[in-house]
Amino acid sequence: MIENKNPSKTALSQLGEFGLIEHLTKVFEIGQDTTIKGIGDDAAVLDFKDKQTVVSTDLLVEGVHFDLAYMPLKHLGYKAVVANLSDIYAMNAVPSQITISIAVSNRFPLEALEELFDGFALAAKHYQVDVIGGDTTSSQKGLIISITALGYAQEDEIVYRSGAGDKDLLVVTGDIGAAYMGLQILEREKQVFLVNPNNQPDLDAYSYLIERQLKPEARNDLKKLLADLEVHPTSMIDISDGLSSEILHLCKQSQVGCKLYEDKLPLDPQFINACEEFQFDSTTIALNGGEDYELLFTIKMEDFEKIKGNPHLSIIGYINPEDEGTHLITRENTQIALKARGWNALEEDND
Structure with a gap:
């Protein structure tokens, strides 16, 4: 169901997991002062100093949350990031980093994943967040995306669901x-x-x-x-x-x-x-x-x-x-x- 006008299709097996990660993550740049170390080590290193840190995670599953018959992969990548950042904004906080994990079946060529990651990168650039890590693995049934968003705010700025009062x-x-x-x-x-x-x-x-x-x-x-x-x-x-x-x-x-x-x-x-x-x-x-x-x-x-x-x-x-x-x-x-x-x-x- 994936529309791919490019006749060349590169099997993911040609790159291997680490080669695939290195290839796809080249599109991400680091721009946040709070990011000390992003992709490339066993873990990312962040420094929020005296601010409160907020964290949110979402999971998107093909056939449940999206249909690739009409959802272009670049749009899907963009939307997946937006859905997570929205949770950070709902805390009255500023998002600063995300991690991206995907499980993908062998029906997806490299070019399809490049489209998906272009969407991730476009959203990261627009909302000024750093992509600092994640994971890739194989899937038996299609595409699964999991994104974790991190952000920060001063303690007195954070807004919870639990603060509404009578006559508000x-x-x-x-x-x-x-x-x-x-x-x-x-x-x-x-x-x-x-x-x-x-x-x-x-x-x-x-x-x-x-x-x-x-x-x-x-x-x-x-x-x-x-x-x-x-x-x-x-x-x-x-x-x-x-x-x-x-x-x-x-x-x-x-x-x-x-x-x-x-x-x-x-x-x-x-x-x-x-x-x-x-x-x-x-x-x-x-x-x-x-x-x-x-x-x-x-x-x-x-x-x-x-x-x-x-x-x-x-x-x-x-x-x-x-x-x-x-x-x-x-x-x-x-x-x-x-x-x-x-x-x-x-x-x-x-x-």
Whole structure:
């Protein structure tokens, strides 16, 4: 299913493990002051001095988290890095290093892995993180990617999921739901292609949605944005599994409830049009879609004036006491209990 317009295909066995690692990691440069030693020894050496270190790991499995029928390998490498860095930004920290491990089957030639690593390198350069190590091994069933991200912050800057308090405002960056609709469009075009391989899809009307699915960006702007506004979030989480799921995580960790307002959800016009075309309820998709990599956070009520009207931020609700529950307030002013209906990898795998 891998599109490879280059007729030359180099078997990985020609290089061996160490030759392969040396070949693929040439694209990575060291730029962080905290990196003392990167790739090339038994372990990397880092020095964060008086800062707190944050660490996050993600695993991506072919056939569960991505489909190479429509996911170019360069985009996959980029997205894999973004997904991990988003977790670091969700701690209000600055990412500085990543490690990359892959398990790969013999159906992948060297040229395919070069594409994947070009994506890793592009993301590392864009987000100014060093690639400092990892591992490669063989796989019986396809491609598996594991990335660990490291970052740092001053102790008083770090934001946890557990800090939301009564009457705090619920705020989200950007817009939500678009990545899920991009996936639906790609899945539809894949089915059309399988029936008629000569069909060339016209995807111009869905360009934003497809970009949100294939090449998302992490919110590396929020830490500075809030610092400039003199706003410190009380809690924060990234939106990878769907807005409702993340709100419930945040409320559980903070031992609070919330009211979320349907008419305040930030939705892109292209997203709304695609929902109408697919006959999907836009609110349901926005709440449960996932893979937006936006940031959901809470702020004190007194900071309302500081962020009001900011084009990057939407106030979508507020925190209330735990015994009042977690509810969506519809446009008709009906109160509905929030449920996490986001995509669950384990459940999907067992179906």
